Amino acid sequence: xxxxxxxxxxxxxxxxxxxxxxxxxxxxxxxxxxxxxxxxxxxxxxxxxxxxxxxxxxxxxxxxxxxxxxxxxxxxxxxxxxxxxxxxxxxxxxxxxxxxxxxxxxxxxxxxxxxxxxxxxxxxxxxxxxxxxxxxxxxxxxxxxxxxxxxxxxxxxxxxxxxxxxxxxxxxxxxxxxxxxxxxxxxxxxxxxxxxxxxxxxxxxxxxxxxxxxxxxxxxxxxxxxxxxxxxxxxxxxxxxxxxxxxxxxxxxxxxxxxxxxx
Amino acid sequence: xxxxxxxxxxxxxxxxxxxxxxxxxxxxxxxxxxxxxxxxxxxxxxxxxxxxxxxxxxxxxxxxxxxxxxxxxxxxxxxxxxxxxxxxxxxxxxxxxxxxxxxxxxxxxxxxxxxxxxxxxxxxxxxxxxxxxxxxxxxxxxxxxxxxxxxxxxxxxxxxxxxxxxxxxxxxxxxxxxxxxxxxxxxxxxxxxxxxxxxxxxxxxxxxxxxxxxxxxxxxxxxxxxxxxxxxxxxxxxxxxxxxxxxxxxxxxxxxxxxxxxxxxxxxxxxxxxxxxxxxxxxxxxxxxxxxxxxxxxxxxxxxxxxxxxxxxxxxxxxxxxxxxxxxxxxxxxxxxxxxxxxxxxxxxxxxxxxxxxxxxxxxxxxxxxxxxxxxxxxxxxxxxxxxxxxxxxxxxxxxxxxxxxxxxxxxxxxxxxxxxxxxxxxxxxxxxxxxxxxxxxxxxxxxxxxxxxxxxxxxxxxxxxxxxxxxxxxxxxxxxxxxxxxxxxxxxxxxxxxxxxxxxxxxxxxxxxxxxxxxxxxxxxxxxxxxxxxxxxxxxxxxxxxxxxxxxxxxxxxxxx
Numbered sequence: 001x002x003x004x005x006x007x008x009x010x011x012x013x014x015x016x017x018x019x020x021x022x023x024x025x026x027x028x029x030x031x032x033x034x035x036x037x038x039x040x041x042x043x044x045x046x047x048x049x050x051x052x053x054x055x056x057x058x059x060x061x062x063x064x065x066x067x068x069x070x071x072x073x074x075x076x077x078x079x080x081x082x083x084x085x086x087x088x089x090x091x092x093x094x095x096x097x098x099x100x101x102x103x104x105x106x107x108x109x110x111x112x113x114x115x116x117x118x119x120x121x122x123x124x125x126x127x128x129x130x131x132x133x134x135x136x137x138x139x140x141x142x143x144x145x146x147x148x149x150x151x152x153x154x155x156x157x158x159x160x161x162x163x164x165x166x167x168x169x170x171x172x173x174x175x176x177x178x179x180x181x182x183x184x185x186x187x188x189x190x191x192x193x194x195x196x197x198x199x200x201x202x203x204x205x206x207x208x209x210x211x212x213x214x215x216x217x218x219x220x221x222x223x224x225x226x227x228x229x230x231x232x233x234x235x236x237x238x239x240x241x242x243x244x245x246x247x248x249x250x251x252x253x254x255x256x257x258x259x260x261x262x263x
Numbered sequence: 264x265x266x267x268x269x270x271x272x273x274x275x276x277x278x279x280x281x282x283x284x285x286x287x288x289x290x291x292x293x294x295x296x297x298x299x300x301x302x303x304x305x306x307x308x309x310x311x312x313x314x315x316x317x318x319x320x321x322x323x324x325x326x327x328x329x330x331x332x333x334x335x336x337x338x339x340x341x342x343x344x345x346x347x348x349x350x351x352x353x354x355x356x357x358x359x360x361x362x363x364x365x366x367x368x369x370x371x372x373x374x375x376x377x378x379x380x381x382x383x384x385x386x387x388x389x390x391x392x393x394x395x396x397x398x399x400x401x402x403x404x405x406x407x408x409x410x411x412x413x414x415x416x417x418x419x420x421x422x423x424x425x426x427x428x429x430x431x432x433x434x435x436x437x438x439x440x441x442x443x444x445x446x447x448x449x450x451x452x453x454x455x456x457x458x459x460x461x462x463x464x465x466x467x468x469x470x471x472x473x474x475x476x477x478x479x480x481x482x483x484x485x486x487x488x489x490x491x492x493x494x495x496x497x498x499x500x501x502x503x504x505x506x507x508x509x510x511x512x513x514x515x516x517x518x519x520x521x522x523x524x525x526x527x528x529x530x531x532x533x534x535x536x537x538x539x540x541x542x543x544x545x546x547x548x549x550x551x552x553x554x555x556x557x558x559x560x561x562x563x564x565x566x567x568x569x570x571x572x573x574x575x576x577x578x579x580x581x582x583x584x585x586x587x588x589x590x591x592x593x594x595x596x597x598x599x600x601x602x603x604x605x606x607x608x609x610x611x612x613x614x615x616x617x618x619x620x621x622x623x624x625x626x627x628x629x630x631x632x633x634x635x636x637x638x639x640x641x642x643x644x645x646x647x648x649x650x651x652x653x654x655x656x657x658x659x660x661x662x663x664x665x666x667x668x669x670x671x672x673x674x675x676x677x678x679x680x681x682x683x684x685x686x687x688x689x690x691x692x693x694x695x696x697x698x699x700x701x702x703x704x705x706x707x708x709x710x711x712x713x714x715x716x717x718x719x720x721x722x723x724x725x726x727x728x729x730x731x732x733x734x735x736x737x738x739x740x741x742x743x744x745x746x747x748x749x750x751x752x753x754x755x756x757x758x759x760x761x762x763x764x765x766x767x768x769x770x771x772x773x774x775x776x777x778x779x780x781x782x783x784x785x786x787x788x789x790x791x792x793x794x795x796x797x798x799x800x801x802x803x804x805x806x807x808x809x810x811x812x813x814x815x816x817x818x819x820x821x822x823x824x825x
Contacts, residue, residue, distance in 0.1 A: 001303050009296065016292035083303075084317030084393045092304070096297045099289030100274065101281050124298055126305065132339050132461075134366040136305040140298070155298055163291055180282055181275070188270050195268060202309060203266045209339055216487030223491050233458050234486055240431075241339070241460045244266045250274045251301050252294055255282065 001083045007067040010081065013091055017098070022062065027071025028078060033060040040094055102254030105171065106262055107164040117167075117257035119145040119176045121183040122154050124251040127195065131206030131244045139191065142256075142263065143183050145176035150190055151263060161262050173257050180255070191248055203244035210242035306366055310336060314361040321391050323358060326528045327351050330521050331358040340461035341484050343440065343520040349727045350523050352465045353384070356436050357392045359463060360410075364394065369433040369461065370409055372396075375454070376438035378414035384438070385412045402426060419453040431458045440464035443483060444476035454483055474499050477516060485519055533704075534733045535726060539750060540630075541742050542622050551586065551614040552579040552744060558607070573745070573784065575611075577643070580746045581710040583618040584646035590615070623739050624654050627707055630737060631660060631687060637703040639688045641721050643710050648689050651709070661685040667692035690721075701729040708738045711749055713783045748800060749783070 001009070011024060014031045022030040033041070038060035039048055051058055064078030065087075072078075081088050102122075108115060120142050127137040142154030151157065167173065178186070217238065221231045281287065306313055312332055315323060323331075327350075334342045334355075340363070344352045363369035374396065376384050381398050388396035388410070397404055399413035405426045415437070418427055435457055437443070443451050443464075462484055481489050489495050489512075499512060525532060544552065555575045571593065578585035594600065594608050631638050640662075642648055648664055655662045663677050663685045681688040682702055703725055712718050726734045740750045786799040 009299070012292060012296055016290050016296065082317075082319045084319065086393055086395065092300045095293055095300055099291075099293035099297050101278055101289055102291065102294045103286070103288045104291060124301070126301060128367070129309075130368070132368070133309045133335070134368055135307060135309045137307075138302055138305050155295075165288065165291070181279060184272075184275055184278075188272075192268055192270075200266060213339075213485070213487075216485065218487070219494075220482065220487030220491050223493055230455060230486075233456070237458055237460055246266050246268045247271070248268065249271045252289070252297055253274075253278065254288070254294070 003068050003082070006081055006083065006088065010065055010067070010091070013095055025071075027066065027068035028073075028076060029065045029067065030062065030078075031065075032062050035060050040098075041090065096251065100250075100252045102252065104163040104165055104254070104256050105167045105173075106256075106258045107162040107168050108171070108259050110259070111170055113170065115171050115259060117171050117173045118260060118262075119174060120154075120256040120258055120263070121145055121180055121187070121253070122158075122256055123184070123187050123253040124155060125191065126249050126251055127191070128247045128249065129202060129244070130247060131203065132209070132241050133202075133206075135202075138251075139194075141187050141190065143178070143187055144263075145178045145180070145183055146174055148178055148186070150186070154263075157263050158256065161258060163256070167257070171257075188248075195246060200244075206242050206244045210238060213238050213242070312358070312362055313365045314358050317361065317365060318392060321354070323354055324351065324528065324530065326523045326530075327355050327358060330355045330523065331362060333521060334359050334463070335362060338519060338521075340434070341463075341519065343464045343466065343480065343484060345466050345520055345522040347523065347525050348467050349723055350525065350528060352467070353387060353438075354391075356438075356463050356465060357388060357394070360388075360434060360436065361392050361394060363434060363461065371430065371432050372410040372434045372436070373418075373427070373430075373432050373457070374410070374412040374436045374438075375415045375418060376412060376436075378416065380438060381412050381414055388412070399423075405430065415450055415453070419449060424453065428456055428458075432460070434461040434463070435459040436463045436465065438465045439467075440480065441466040441476075444479055446479040446482075451479065451483070474512075477512075481516065481519055488519060489515060533726070533730050535722070535736060536733055537736045537738065539738045539740060540626060541747070542626050542739055544741055544744075545618070545620055545622055547614075547618045548579070548583075548620075548622060551583065551611075551618055552576065552741075554611060554614050555579055555586075576745050577710065580623075580741045580744050581642060581644050582621055582624070582647040582650050583615045584650045585644040587612065587615045588644075588646040621650070621654070623709060623741070624651060626739065627651070627709065628655065628658055628660070630707065631655070634705055634735075636705060637681070637686060637688075638705040638707060639690060639700060639703055639725065640707045640709050641690050643691065643712060645691055647709065648691050651689050655687060660687055662687035662689050664688075665690040665692075699727060699729070700724045701727055701731075704730065704732040705735045706737065708736065711738065711740070711746060713749065748796070 007027075007029065010029055010031075011021065014021060014029075014037075017034065017037050019034050019037055020032040022032055024030075035048075035058050038044075038058075042061055048058075050056075064076065066072045066076060066078045066080045069080060079085075079087055105117060122140070122142050124138075124140045127139060129135050129137075140153055140155035142151045142157070143149070176183070214235070217231070217234055221228055224231070312328060312335075314331070315321075315328065326346075330344065330346075334340060334344075340359070344355055346352050346355070360369065360372065374384060374388075385396045385398045388394040394410055395408075396410040396412050397408040399405070399411050399417060402422050404411055405423065413423075417423060435454075437454065443454060445451060446455075464480060464484055466480075478489055478492070478495055482492075490498070555572065558572050558575075571589075575586055575589060578589055590608050590611055594605065597604060627640060640651060642651065645666070648666075652662050652664055661684065663680045665674070665677050665681075665688055669677065677688070678700065681700070688700070688703070706722065706725060708718070708721070712721075722734065722736060738750060740746045782803055786796055786803065
């Protein structure tokens, strides 16, 4: 992430959360937190608890983020934000938490007639291949809940569709033939079949490394007659270190009601 | 395909619940933002390092990046990092830790370091690597914090020990790991019992010497890598001198150990220029020195050991203040001093009082004025340090003191004062690890330590990564004294000063004849004549020379083979 991207990211995050932007200039950003975001980010539960008990006037904080020290005024006090900074990662986490589930309608312009909107289940996930190393794959899957059509890169396809949280006029939603619950299972099975076709030499190699280390370990303790606690500990540690695993973790998802030809 | 797939279905109920209750639903902008974030955080490849992208305040050197990559990709996260001093082992360990944390492979981390370095490690991890490392202060920290820095002595004691033994660690880092070479110690046992996935052992001293030490250290990291204990000692005799005798063993060890050498890093090191400055005593100073030397043959002093006489001799070469301080101490500490003893001390104190000037200090002043740049003066004695600060001030030169015993904050403060305001820093100790003064390139060795490693540390403060100029080293020695002997016979003969940093510890460990300082004390203290002393010194220096030539032979052979 470049510094400019970080700047834009912060701006979008605070705007989306209804925080007034006090100053937005090259290299820095000053925002006034809302009460909700102060509670979300500032980690001062005692203050808020006290305030609610005493009925005082809430005073959420104002934050200054410096996204480029060269462009920001000299001597400006604020948090310097870069890709590795803990604050940025806190905001990343918060972003994911605040928008895990969504429901949107296509904001179509067909005002002549009643328009049917088709339900789509969207699931954005991260697949991780993990042993003593790790890599991830991002997947965005869309499943039409009437005819069962499944598409990849759903999120990218959605970008060109105008969306709105309220159902537009002259529209009605079709109720799903595939229940969301079984839809999720279909997506899960689809992902598993995609994964099974991938190259998994990484897992074989990890197992080889595991076996090799296990052989050494056995050799090391071969003189011990009784059960040795250290041996068991080490053995378990090797399993944790090398055992190949695949995790599919959920990023976010939701329901989208779209016109027939939208996707 | 036989890899187990874990599908996170914890969110499904929540989702269905919201469908039933018609919300609450998230904001579309945030939803898109969350995906953007995730796309930035996805790690597309098993190989390569992500950490450098997260560390804008740090520009790792090529050998540090290479080491981190090696450890993760080829050593499966278990390694002994044994770089020569000053190449940045801490940075390497930090890079590896960061990389694993970014990839989500490591969460729970225990870092065991010498007590004096606990704070510094925590600060460096926080400021350079943005890793929220916490120093251990309360016993609940072990469980509640993910990255804890502690000394091994604290960790191995209860109640800590019991708590730690119950925890599963993803990564354990141990600094100064060569202290774990003996598998009979409590520390060794403690570390052996830790539950760990990945492990880094950091050591500056090459462990290539005692075969037993290698076995113990490697077995801590990767039990069985060198075989079982019995099998190992059957194959390699316990008394085998060195790892280099056996190519196969050497190869095995190299699979778990990385040792970067200065020469291989490709970094241009500036030169060391050494100048010996012989100084003549004034007559009063000489009188004091001679009066002390005479004591060696006098009865009552024998039992106070040759050591104190030698100390006084060396002090006399530094400053009258140093001598006075020691004499006063001797008088106070002696129980029921004999009148003769008191008289003797009185006599010497008179001699001290007769000294009106300090020839070395005069020379130092002259040199500092001539250099007209920042200078570090090293002395062995605090009394000399205080005197010098006063003396320089009389001549309009600002200076700051520095001692190993200063607290961390004070050290940093003094360094800052020296860098921004003062011309001279007067230090009594190299200050051990951690203070870097590469903005200065002149050192005056006001007196010489007898342990060459101490000298190496002194020079290492300024001759390290980041030094841009040649380093000038001025050695002061008073003619016709022990000091001159040391300088001539030991340091000059083995060209100690010109050595590249790190070469010396290689050479000295190879010698295996113990502490050089002990040898020197023996030579100067026990020799009955000047002649005997000279012969013993010659012996010592030829042994060092021999070790050195062995080393050179080795590197030539290596060069020939490649």
